[in-house]
Amino acid sequence: MKPRKIPLRKCVACQQMMAKKELIRVVRTPEGELLIDLKGKRAGRGAYLCGKVECFKLAKKAKSLDRALKQTVGEEIYDELQREFISVQDAFIASRDEIDDDEA
Numbered sequence: 001m002k003p004r005k006i007p008l009r010k011c012v013a014c015q016q017m018m019a020k021k022e023l024i025r026v027v028r029t030p031e032g033e034l035l036i037d038l039k040g041k042r043a044g045r046g047a048y049l050c051g052k053v054e055c056f057k058l059a060k061k062a063k064s065l066d067r068a069l070k071q072t073v074g075e076e077i078y079d080e081l082q083r084e085f086i087s088v089q090d091a092f093i094a095s096r097d098e099i100d101d102d103e104a
């Protein structure tokens, strides 16, 4: 039996390797906009963060997204992403649980 490969990604804030679906993807669109990409399907350069508010705070403090996306990310963008994350957090957690639960 072949072991099933789980795609792992690193949180740019706390550097933890985690399954892709456990992480929030932040994408820089070709237009240069930074967005939270819940479905992970948007075109652009992506960076991953744990689905945790603490990691958004950590990322802001350490400017992790600046490094991961190779562009300057203003503090207000970090705040905006954090707000956006908080507003989608429940949907994110719900969708994550759905994937885990095969009996649904």
Ligand SMILES: [Zn+2]
Residues within 6 Å of the ligand: 011, 012, 013, 014, 015, 016, 049, 050, 055
């Ligand atoms: Zn993290």
